[in-house]
Amino acid sequence: MSFKEKVIYQIYPKSFLDTNQDGVGDLQGIKNKIPYLKQLGVDMLWLNPIYPSPQKDNGYDVADYTAIHPMFGTMKDFDELVDIAKSNGIDLMLDMVFNHVSTEHEWFQKALAGEKKYQDYFILRDEPTDWLSKFGGNAWAPFGETGRYYLHLFEQTQADLNWRNPAVREELFDVLRFWMNKGVKGFRFDVINLIGKDEVLKNCSENDGKPAYTDRAIVHDYIKMMNQASFGDDKDIITVGEMSSTTPENCILYTSPDREELTMTFNFHHLKVDYQDGKKWTKMPFDFAALKETFHDFGTKMSDKNGWNALFWNNHDQPRALNRFVDAKNYRVAGAKMLASAIHLNRGTPYIYMGEEIGMLDPNFDSMTQYADVETANAYQELLDLGKSEEKAFEIVKSKARDNSRTPMQWDDTEFSGFTEGTPWLALGKSSKEINVAKELSEGSIFNYYQRLIQLRKEYPVIARGSYEAFLPEHPQIYGYIRRFEDRSLLVVNNFYSQKTSIELPEEFQQGEVLIANYDNCLLGEKINLEPYQSIAIYC
Ligand code: TEU
Numbered sequence: 001m002s003f004k005e006k007v008i009y010q011i012y013p014k015s016f017l018d019t020n021q022d023g024v025g026d027l028q029g030i031k032n033k034i035p036y037l038k039q040l041g042v043d044m045l046w047l048n049p050i051y052p053s054p055q056k057d058n059g060y061d062v063a064d065y066t067a068i069h070p071m072f073g074t075m076k077d078f079d080e081l082v083d084i085a086k087s088n089g090i091d092l093m094l095d096m097v098f099n100h101v102s103t104e105h106e107w108f109q110k111a112l113a114g115e116k117k118y119q120d121y122f123i124l125r126d127e128p129t130d131w132l133s134k135f136g137g138n139a140w141a142p143f144g145e146t147g148r149y150y151l152h153l154f155e156q157t158q159a160d161l162n163w164r165n166p167a168v169r170e171e172l173f174d175v176l177r178f179w180m181n182k183g184v185k186g187f188r189f190d191v192i193n194l195i196g197k198d199e200v201l202k203n204c205s206e207n208d209g210k211p212a213y214t215d216r217a218i219v220h221d222y223i224k225m226m227n228q229a230s231f232g233d234d235k236d237i238i239t240v241g242e243m244s245s246t247t248p249e250n251c252i253l254y255t256s257p258d259r260e261e262l263t264m265t266f267n268f269h270h271l272k273v274d275y276q277d278g279k280k281w282t283k284m285p286f287d288f289a290a291l292k293e294t295f296h297d298f299g300t301k302m303s304d305k306n307g308w309n310a311l312f313w314n315n316h317d318q319p320r321a322l323n324r325f326v327d328a329k330n331y332r333v334a335g336a337k338m339l340a341s342a343i344h345l346n347r348g349t350p351y352i353y354m355g356e357e358i359g360m361l362d363p364n365f366d367s368m369t370q371y372a373d374v375e376t377a378n379a380y381q382e383l384l385d386l387g388k389s390e391e392k393a394f395e396i397v398k399s400k401a402r403d404n405s406r407t408p409m410q411w412d413d414t415e416f417s418g419f420t421e422g423t424p425w426l427a428l429g430k431s432s433k434e435i436n437v438a439k440e441l442s443e444g445s446i447f448n449y450y451q452r453l454i455q456l457r458k459e460y461p462v463i464a465r466g467s468y469e470a471f472l473p474e475h476p477q478i479y480g481y482i483r484r485f486e487d488r489s490l491l492v493v494n495n496f497y498s499q500k501t502s503i504e505l506p507e508e509f510q511q512g513e514v515l516i517a518n519y520d521n522c523l524l525g526e527k528i529n530l531e532p533y534q535s536i537a538i539y540c
Pocket residue numbers: 057060061097134154190191242244280316317375
């Protein structure tokens with residue numbers, strides 16, 4: 001089976017299942033739930049970082065790339081997880097954070113202690129540029145007492161690595177080979193389009209400095225080198241690059257098979273449609289026209305030029321899509337299925353973020369003390385500094401905080417929802433009594449719907465391999481597309497609103513077959529009516 005038929009499930013290990021009651025999820029917890037994941041039908045598990053780390057950014061501040069953080073378990077646990085998963089037809093994808101390391105990593109410590117060799121591992125300058133850190137403030141911090149500065153595009157304790165140095169590249173390629181030898185079959189590369197920095201770094205007032213270090217031409221060379229030095233030898237390995245503020249043109253270059261870079265890319269344009277003036281820390285209803293434009297733009301360009309998208313609504317950095325794009329209070333179930341259809345029938349490889357398959361919601365916290373994420377704390381402070389009231393700042397933060405998706409997985413309706421019997425590291429969502437796996441499996445229908453979507457991708461080549469074209473791009477409520485493969489076609493229409501609507505059905509689909517829909521009794525004809533959040537896929 002190729003990556004086109006597969007579906008990947010993302011696990012945030014800290015919040016999946018705690019088996020030693022210390023309040024933090026662990027590898028044993030993932031092992032225990034392999035039967036559940038097999039039942040769902042997913043092919044690969046992407047785990048967020050599980051390496052030793054001071055956890056300033058929940059593991060994205062790596063202190064050792066080839067070991068396991070003791071809070072998650074041991075290397076033996078990891079090896080067992082690989083085996084158990086594999087014997088159930090599931091592979092593992094690890095998160096490779098190669099743009100930066102924790103300042104506690106031995107490379108940074110040796111650099112600080114004066115070792116020239118390791119100083120060349122980092123980006124040190126006498127004068128900082130005006131670039132802003134993605135977590136607030138200037139992107140440079142004093143490098144010890146040297147009078148120089150090191151670059152940190154993210155948190156201060158995440159020091160950017162100097163990819164211009166061949167020794168750095170070799171170290172990182174070794175890391176990939178280490179995990180490949182352990183049977184790992186997938187790699188997710190964190191902010192990989194930021195690794196290529198120019199030799200001379202220049203001020204850049206536009207967009208917080210992003211153009212100065214994003215998607216530079218050299219990044220493609222580095223990725224190709226990485227491919228040739230490691231995973232390029234194993235055609236079963238799946239790679240996905242997380243692309244910050246990228247373009248379809250670059251994503252085509254990153255993923256065209258003949259260029260031998262990556263299998264697919266994540267981009268975030270569709271999840272910025274509720275950013276006012278492009279700023280994350282604002283609160284705004286989503287802009288449906290913008291959402292469709294980005295889907296159609298990436299969809300058609302990647303289809304025409306043989307690129308490949310990673311398809312997703314949720315991840316560990318995003319509030320739950322149900323809270324952003326659906327009136328979840330009234331239409332949670334229909335809305336969850338509609339969102340699922342919109343990406344699972346699309347061109348690309350779908351990702352499911354833990355809890356999505358049971359329709360989990362944002363936790364609905366009521367106080368800042370419930371949030372753990374460093375980005376949220378910084379953003380809240382910045383909003384106050386800008387003169388916002390505490391209530392207003394909290395309202396904004398609540399709509400965008402990354403912890404919204406990081407709360408513990410809701411397994412059952414017990415006090416800590418079966419996640420732990422200890423004290424969970426992050427509070428549970430308020431709806432855990434009503435929305436949990438036990439309840440979903442006994443009386444819900446979202447999980448089954450996901451199961452069916454996953455199977456359909458494996459059964460119908462038009463889903464895995466078809467081309468992509470926009471359908472009714474101007475319709476005020478419908479996001480639709482047509483997929484075509486050989487002589488078969490699939491039309492997918494999704495009503496993104498709680499108002500009913502209708503469309504005229506193109507003739508070729510009027511006699512078609514309904515492949516999957518989230519309402520019963522869909523009558524096909526010249527015209528079809530769509531209920532609130534209705535989704536329907538017609539095959540002919
Ligand atoms: O995220 C990169 C990234 O740019 C974001 O999605 C980021 O969280 C957001 O822009 C902040 O507003 C990746 C990881 O997914 C994230 O968890 C890490 O914190 C980050 O890289 C640094 O490693």
